[in-house]
Amino acid sequence: MNDIKNQKLKNDINQKLSKKESELSLRILNSIEINGSINQQELSKIARELEGEEL
């Protein structure tokens, strides 16, 4: 069930958000742990990576 719904969420993000926005959202979504909270380390990593990509 979770997977199906997540798939729908992923599809919607891809369709309704810009490329950069959806990339960012999906990275964060994937960093959410099974218990549903944000992984701080992952988040910092995402921020650093974005920097590296020279937005």
Place this chain on the structure above:
Amino acid sequence: MKLISLKLVNYRRFQGEHKIEFASDPKKNVTLIRAENGAGKTGILMALLFGLFGVVKYDQFQIENDDDIMVSRPLLTLGSTVKAKVEIEFIDNDSNYKVIREVTANNINGTISQNSDDIKVWFYKDGINQNRTRDEIDKFMNNMIAENIRGFLFFDGVRYMDLFKNSKHESKKELKKIIEKMLNINDLDETIKALDLLMKQVSNETNDRKLASKLRNTLNDIEKHSQEIDDLNLQLEEKEKFNIETQNTYDDQKRKANEIEEYRSVLEEIKSNEDLIKQSEFELQKEMGDLKLDAKSILKSRIHSTKGKINYNIFREYSMKSDDNTNVIRWVLNSNKCICGDDLSTDKRGYLEKQLDVATKSDYIPSIGNNFNYIIDEIERSSKDNKNQFNDYYDLIDKLISKIDSLKKENFILHEQIPFEGLKVQELIDNNNENLGMLMERINSNKIDIDKWKLETELLRDKIDKLEVVKDQVQGDIAELNNEKYKYDLYSSTKTNLLKLKEEYLIEAQQNISQKANEFFKRLLSEDDKESISELKINSEYQIQAFNNYKQEIFADLSAGQKLLASMAFTMGLTAVASSAKPTTNFPLVMDTPMSNLDKSNRSRLIQTMPEAVIQWILTPMDTELTDFEINEFDKTERVGKVYLLKKNNELSEIKLIDNLSELKEVIR
């Protein structure tokens, strides 16, 4: 998914091995497990949850005991170690599965403990052991029935009533939580929260004093207003809780009032019977009087009717001696001989006795002794007119007496039905009406406060919304100074778009759940109820609403039973949306004490509807929920495949298979 069987070994109240086979035939898909209170019906549901999903904490049941030992306690004697086992067989996608879970408990020096972390699990597919770890099995099972809908499939009637009480603040929050979890809004929320954090990271610090102070002030104001909203919400919750309680008291009183009203109709019936009795007694008196007036001629006619073979001399002799013609009759009765010489028949005797009774009460009976010949003539003459008159009088009187008798009997039965003294009913009705008025007044005055606070909350939210815009601007400015504007804008626009997506999801889900719940509700409602309740809806505040034909919201006015049906419909709606199915669900529905709040007509509706709506329906009703009435209703559906009885025996219980519903009726009798 269909459940095939549940096997328990030394599990809770069930010492030794017990097995329940579930009705899984599409045409016979109902399993009834009837239990007396405390016989372990909830234990059956817990065993299902434990066996299938490894659940050891049961949020959906009202269990107070934290120290939940699954191993049958009487076996845990000093120094012993005992295993409890739950084995469940089910079918999914044409494959047969079996999950076995085993837990161990021991009694060391009188302290009983159970290691819930060390549960052994076996998992078979089509008879072959899959050698899977516990985590793998749990994940597999979770994929089959996700945790978020489990609570709805394993349904506790009592808890769900609480959840769906109208306008209850916590219920709404709880529902919101469930729905959002179901739709995976949690993940979306977390992502939005993460974006907030990222936005903060690039816009929090600046050397620009003015901007820093503006940001600080805005954040403070937001914080302040949020706090105010929280405070208001606390007050609101309290008032709403109070109103719910008052509403419950009101409902109770109303129910009592209706009960009294019901007796009022009985009393009215008694009263109208009494009036009829009075009227009939009056008629009776009149007829008796007429009869007495006519007794003379009637008496003559009666004597005449036996004259055919009259022993003239005896009659003559006797009547000459007597000064009252009633003596003639007495003489006939005493001698037990008819004037004709034959023995008196019972009929004739009865007739004469009645005649005598009437005659002796009359003041108008003349003596016949001295003018016998004249009287004989008169008898001859009057008998022609009066031959049937006595019969007519008698028939009429007899009818009146029977009528009075039956009215009195009826009134006696009606009196028996009333649990209180008839005279007090009006008093009770007046008291109740007064109480009801007072309670309604209290509810209404609270509602005024509630509405006021809701408005205040809305105003505060508006303020916060405006402050959020200011905050966004300031943070944007700071980000620009920090050369992070591009990042900030990306975070911000992503957040805005995700919020929009969330909004869309919620509206879509709300509409779908509404629609499906409404479809199901219509199936559960009686034709009568359908005329007064036209639609069931869930609004954007996750509040269940019911509307009448005039589009007026009437949820609060529904009966407890209707509310429970609404909650069941809502459950089915949620489940259907979650499983993207039609308002039939491909999961078994297991209901604990499902009918305690339903009246007979609603029970029979539910019994008719549910077997068609779910793939499998497993119920654990209390003995009071499964009486002859419900059993007959189940019988009519021809859907019941398996029947069990949970029998309590001190600390233990037994599971007894019953062949059919007729046998169940016999056994419980």
